[in-house]
Amino acid sequence: MTNAQRAEVLTQALPYIQKYNNKIIVVKYGGNAMINDELKDAVMGDIVLMSLIGIKVVLVHGGGPEITQMLNQVGKKSEFVNGLRVTDKETVDIVQMVLAGKVNKNLVNLLHHKGGNAIGLCGIDGHMIEAEVLNPELGYVGEITNVNVAPIIDVLEKGYIPVISTVGCDKEGNVYNINADTAAAKIAGILGAESLISMTDIEGILRDKDDPSTLISKIYTNEAPALIEEGVISGGMIPKVECCIDAINSGVRKVFIIDGRIPHSILIETLTNEGIGTMFVRGE
Numbered sequence: 001m002t003n004a005q006r007a008e009v010l011t012q013a014l015p016y017i018q019k020y021n022n023k024i025i026v027v028k029y030g031g032n033a034m035i036n037d038e039l040k041d042a043v044m045g046d047i048v049l050m051s052l053i054g055i056k057v058v059l060v061h062g063g064g065p066e067i068t069q070m071l072n073q074v075g076k077k078s079e080f081v082n083g084l085r086v087t088d089k090e091t092v093d094i095v096q097m098v099l100a101g102k103v104n105k106n107l108v109n110l111l112h113h114k115g116g117n118a119i120g121l122c123g124i125d126g127h128m129i130e131a132e133v134l135n136p137e138l139g140y141v142g143e144i145t146n147v148n149v150a151p152i153i154d155v156l157e158k159g160y161i162p163v164i165s166t167v168g169c170d171k172e173g174n175v176y177n178i179n180a181d182t183a184a185a186k187i188a189g190i191l192g193a194e195s196l197i198s199m200t201d202i203e204g205i206l207r208d209k210d211d212p213s214t215l216i217s218k219i220y221t222n223e224a225p226a227l228i229e230e231g232v233i234s235g236g237m238i239p240k241v242e243c244c245i246d247a248i249n250s251g252v253r254k255v256f257i258i259d260g261r262i263p264h265s266i267l268i269e270t271l272t273n274e275g276i277g278t279m280f281v282r283g284e
Helices: 003-020 037-052 064-073 089-113 150-157 180-191 221-230 237-249 265-271
Strands: 024-029 056-061 118-122 129-133 142-147 161-165 167-169 175-177 195-200 218-220 254-259 278-281
Touching (some): 003 265, 024 037, 037 056, 037 161, 037 265, 056 150, 064 089, 089 161, 089 175, 118 150, 150 180, 180 195, 180 237, 195 237, 218 221, 221 237, 254 265
Parallel strands (some): 024 056, 024 195, 056 161, 118 161, 195 254
Antiparallel strands (some): 129 142
16 A cells, blocks of 8 residues: 555545544444454554544443353353343352453453553443343343443543443342443443444344345334344344444434454444445434
């Protein structure tokens, strides 16, 4: 790439830099992009770049594979019901240790290594994410009852990137495992984020799941129920899409489901005209 081509790329990105300057973007980080070291390195670099050009990035992460790995090490088998991990008292202690400890601090460390400033938070800090039992059969899996974004705003105003692990608590001090998609949607809505970007292991919403060329680039909120009924949106994508719709209904302007397996997919979506993945917007 010549210097002139590099300059042209920056020039083309300028309108998007101006558009998102001083705006909040919530990134839900998970999937293969979180496991693959090369992809993780690229994602953290992208987030630092976005922060340095004036975008207020809030990073919300899960860590399912790391939790499973730790449970295996202590000889505890993982059990799932409808995609949700059955979480007894021992398991929720491990969830808290892995998410709020190892995974969260590793991401904070990597962001600093990339030249950014980040602070790690979890839903327990400041009782940011309050929850109650979602289903007694699932144990300490939480349904969010309240989100207090004051700690996130404080961190943003000080110029840091908040990195949030999705464990919550109740007023009695019980700790809960919280679905990261749900938490990211709630946080984005209350913050009034410009956009929510959900990183997944698929290209986006495909009309034919076996044909990447059938990617649906834009879905209006009132189209989603019909797509679910037709089976275009099915299985594990249904709760993800429902979170996207909830975020839009809560005031987020745009929500994106993008393929986190593609290097720099966040930048492609945010700073180019073509974009990537599927965008959800309000309306018909």
